[in-house]
Amino acid sequence: MDTIPLVQASLGDQELAAVAEVFSSGWQAGQGPRGKALEQELAARYGAGGAVAVSNCGAALHLALLALGVEPGDEVIVADYTFPAPAHAVRYVGGVPVFADVRADTGTVDPQAVAGLVGPRTVGVIAVDTVGLPADYAELKAITDRHGLFLIEDAACAVGATYQGREAGALAPVACLSFHGRKGITSGEGGALITTDPAHAAHARLRSSFGIESIFDQARVVGLPISVFTDIGYNYKLSDIAAAILQVQLARVGELLDRRRAAAAGYAELLAGEELLTLPHVPPDRTHAWQSYLVTLAPSVDRAAVAADLRAQGIGCGHGTWACHLQPVYDTTQPCPVSADLFAHQLAIPMHAELTGNQVERVAETLRTALQANSQPTTSTAGTQGGAA
Structure with missing residues (x-):
């Protein structure tokens, strides 16, 4: 493979x-x-x-x-x-x-x-x-x-x-x-x-x-x-x-960025509507260089298991970037809750100018399968109480 x-x-x-x-x-x-x-x-x-x-x-x-x-x-x-x-x-x-x-x-x-x-x-x-x-x-x-x-x-x-x-x-x-x-x-x-x-x-x-x-x-x-x-x-x-x-x-x-943009557009199209992740957001007043492509996984998804599935299929991935305030070297109690949440739930999938359209399709398809296989169904509080009664 x-x-x-x-x-x-x-x-x-x-x-x-x-x-x-x-x-x-x-x-x-x-x-x-x-x-x-x-x-x-x-x-x-x-x-x-x-x-x-x-x-x-x-x-x-x-x-x-x-x-x-x-x-x-x-x-x-x-x-x-x-x-x-x-x-x-x-x-x-x-x-x-x-x-x-x-x-x-x-x-x-x-x-x-x-x-x-x-x-x-x-x-x-x-x-x-x-x-x-x-x-x-x-x-x-x-x-x-x-x-x-x-x-x-x-x-x-x-x-x-x-x-x-x-x-x-x-x-x-x-x-x-x-x-x-x-x-x-x-x-x-x-x-x-x-x-x-x-x-x-x-x-x-x-x-x-x-x-x-x-x-x-x-x-x-x-x-x-x-x-x-x-x-x-x-x-x-x-x-x-x-x-x-x-x-x-x-x-x-220009040439290299156009190829990255094409890959990003492919991911956006192929992963649209996937409820277990959120795609990157680019405000209308700016453009993205797509050094990395980070998706945010739903809290119900086991990110480590998804990563293991991707790597087993020969697809590279990573955790995204770091919430610096959580790193031991800084020894701070200063809270940055949004950063901490992104650090816990974002996943980097392949992004570079050498990606082909077929590879983008394979990554998206494999990611969708891994998300479904490694997501726990959410249980509402009302349903739990009803079962106990």
Whole structure:
């Protein structure tokens, strides 16, 4: 039986040719000519004051908080229902992540929850475009502007998505992208910081390279330049090999996103009317990048059993994403009930640009069968009392 993986990268001959060019260039390390070209393309795409290519999105989030001046003890409100990279980044700089609950329909951070968490130590907000769906940035920006807070867009999953006609990655003054293997475009690993402020970009670029200027630039200076370390930095550089792959992938965004959208439309049609799950909701003012396709199972469904049935048929699946406030590392009693409920009941089914129509049909059919086989009938209170009488 052919397997249908949960995720699969779309990499081919164009990407291989770009890598071969880098191999012959003599510069494969970070911040070389391909990295610089990628940064220019990203800045142009997002109309930004600067873009910094880095090793992953977690690095971009860390650099963003450093550039924005977050200090130990500062509180940063973060979306709860997501991979915990934003909260981790807040901890990297000694800050305190404060978890905001999410909307039940979209899984994106709830602006009302954010507004209720602003306090005297709050310095900013990190919103997340949950599995590829942009958050409510008009409302979030109104809140952050009112209180003088920064706003960061974690657009790790959302390359190609839009909100009110603007592309994800350009929805806040600072945005962070991911090019991990399961994202819409990928170099295996990688990330970028996108910002409207050139000074923030320059700060992040310096910190991404141990606190010194580009070694590639230094190597082109006649004489014997000696770098001076003026600040503590990190090894967050993106190799020119990865940058070359991403230049190709960036040109393919539209093509790859169209294929994901076709798969999502197929699922929506084939699973319509299934009472044991709820399909993803996309508000009319935005579009989804479909990094993942999450369905919400009814409380009567045994999710683990459904997953076991799917995997037995060669179909990949996962739990969705995380309710960060429940993770032991944060040791918080702060409630986020909507996030916790989604964490308990959502299921990720295969979503990538390599899915065929036949595979989408097979996933939907197998999922329907598994739901019926692993659902307990609900018993009303009245029926139970009548039986006891």
